[in-house]
Amino acid sequence: MMDDVPPEIPTYHQVMAAEKRAAIIGAATGLFLRSGYAGTSLAKIATTAGVSKATLFKQFPTKAALFDAIVTDYWRPQHESDHDQPPTGDLTVGLETVGRRYVALLTRPGMADLFRIVIAEAPRFPELGQTHFRLGKMPFFDSVRRYLEAEKDAGNVDLTDASLAATQFLGMIADFVFWPRMLLLDYSPSDGAMDGAVIEAARTMKARYATT
Missing domain, CATH: 1.10.10.60 (Homeodomain-like)
Incomplete structure (x- = not known):
């Protein structure tokens, strides 16, 4: 050995x-x-x-290479276990797991600033938005979509478009946790309130898509 x-x-x-x-x-x-x-x-x-x-x-x-690194760093999971897909069988637990990971990313110090840079500069430098989407948002979105497809393959959810379902779930969380920060600089919901948003989003998804 x-x-x-x-x-x-x-x-x-x-x-x-x-x-x-x-x-x-x-x-x-x-x-x-x-x-x-x-x-x-x-x-x-x-x-x-x-x-x-x-x-x-x-x-x-180049500045482009530096911006790529910034996006990659900000969207990198904080823990190695965050790369793991939740096991199938309990949709609520699985969605709460990925939802809390999403909150951790969106509330990371500097994430709101990164979004402001992209929003401000995208009209002149559309590649910044493309980089942010390709290296940041899309990998996490794909992980949620794959999880929902795994639940579908296991017979636990009834959905025809996993991408749409992932958009719905992440949107419910981001609309409370993140997007108000773009306009309200002092917006700071409590940890309990943000966790409540994740729980309610998971319950809503279960009510809409669970087979039992």
């Missing part, structure tokens, strides 16, 4: 690179929000992040 392989310990250089990457992404997000995508240069981002231009260019040779 082979011994368990211990996890790799990051080296000093790996830790420093990760810290610089986080500083670059944080600086870029703030500058994009204040000055716009077009009005922010990579040189200004490097200065604000406290890194050399060579360091920035090594990690992100």
Whole structure:
């Protein structure tokens, strides 16, 4: 029997690179929000992040590559288990699980700012919206759609369009948890209220689609 392989310990250089990457992404997000995508240069981002231009260019040779990284980072699940699809058999529990993951993503610090950047700059830079949709929203949406299709294959739900059902479910949550933040900067519902929105959305989906 082979011994368990211990996890790799990051080296000093790996830790420093990760810290610089986080500083670059944080600086870029703030500058994009204040000055716009077009009005922010990579040189200004490097200065604000406290890194050399060579360091920035090594990690992100273009502003587009940097924006891609920002979107990917913000939408990345916080826990490895969040990648797992809930087991089929209990639609309410499964939807509450994915619903709470969605709340965790939407309320992540900076997520509202990221949306504001995309909304403000999309008319001039439509690729920003496409990137946000392709790298951010769509992977999570697909995970919800696949879960609903698995429940359908198991005979637990009766639906003809899993994409529509996923849109309905996520929309019920986002309309309470997230979208008011775009207009009301002090909008901050309690954790209990947000969890209640997830529970009610799951119950609504069960009432509409459950076979029993």
